[in-house]
Amino acid sequence: MPAVTYSLDEFINDMSSLVESQPDQAKLFDQGSTQLQRLIQNPEAIPEEYRLPTGTGPRANHGSYLLHQAPSGLSITAVVWGPGDLALPHDHGTWGMIGVLANTMTETRYRRLDDRSRDDFALLEHDRITEVKPGEVTLLIPDVDEIHQMNNLTDIPTAEIHVYGIDLRGWDRRQYNVETGAIKHFATAKWDNC
Numbered sequence: 001m002p003a004v005t006y007s008l009d010e011f012i013n014d015m016s017s018l019v020e021s022q023p024d025q026a027k028l029f030d031q032g033s034t035q036l037q038r039l040i041q042n043p044e045a046i047p048e049e050y051r052l053p054t055g056t057g058p059r060a061n062h063g064s065y066l067l068h069q070a071p072s073g074l075s076i077t078a079v080v081w082g083p084g085d086l087a088l089p090h091d092h093g094t095w096g097m098i099g100v101l102a103n104t105m106t107e108t109r110y111r112r113l114d115d116r117s118r119d120d121f122a123l124l125e126h127d128r129i130t131e132v133k134p135g136e137v138t139l140l141i142p143d144v145d146e147i148h149q150m151n152n153l154t155d156i157p158t159a160e161i162h163v164y165g166i167d168l169r170g171w172d173r174r175q176y177n178v179e180t181g182a183i184k185h186f187a188t189a190k191w192d193n194c
């Protein structure tokens with residue numbers, strides 16, 4: 001039986017239709033993650049250059065490449081973490097799904113325990129560490145389960161597809177200092193905030 005390849009274009013079409021149908025959160029994550037899992041079965045679904053760090057500039061050991069940006073906000077990027085690359089604990093301010101295409105991502109999740117009344121302080125508790133493997137999807141559920149740290153602890157690049165509900169460029173987001181509780185607001189001009 002011939003292999004049936006699910007292309008990036010098909011994924012973009014299916015995700016766009018799903019988002020435009022304004023599904024509830026359960027349906028969005030259920031159907032969306034199934035589609036993303038289907039896409040990442042095939043690492044060749046995106047060009048090789050999008051599966052490698054940029055190799056230049058201030059973050060040469062990282063890569064982020066825009067694959068699709070829709071007026072609805074739907075944002076699809078390829079993200080690459082070189083060996084040792086990381087992102088400290090942060091949130092996203094929108095729903096998200098991350099699928100690993102190649103290698104492994106170590107994801108640490110935190111629970112927020114305070115009442116969220118302060119914009120400059122958060123009490124976080126370590127929740128879990130997951131080794132996310134190729135073909136697996138991890139979900140970012142706003143306000144419920146989305147604060148995470150990302151580490152590539154291996155010696156080869158980790159390639160992922162990220163899907164978000166908004167264009168993250170310029171979006172006000174928060175980075176958390178787990179030790180002190182300090183919240184630092186940040187935004188990036190590019191889509192390299194993942």
Ligand SMILES: [Fe+2]
Pocket residue numbers: 090091092148193194
């Ligand atoms: Fe993230």
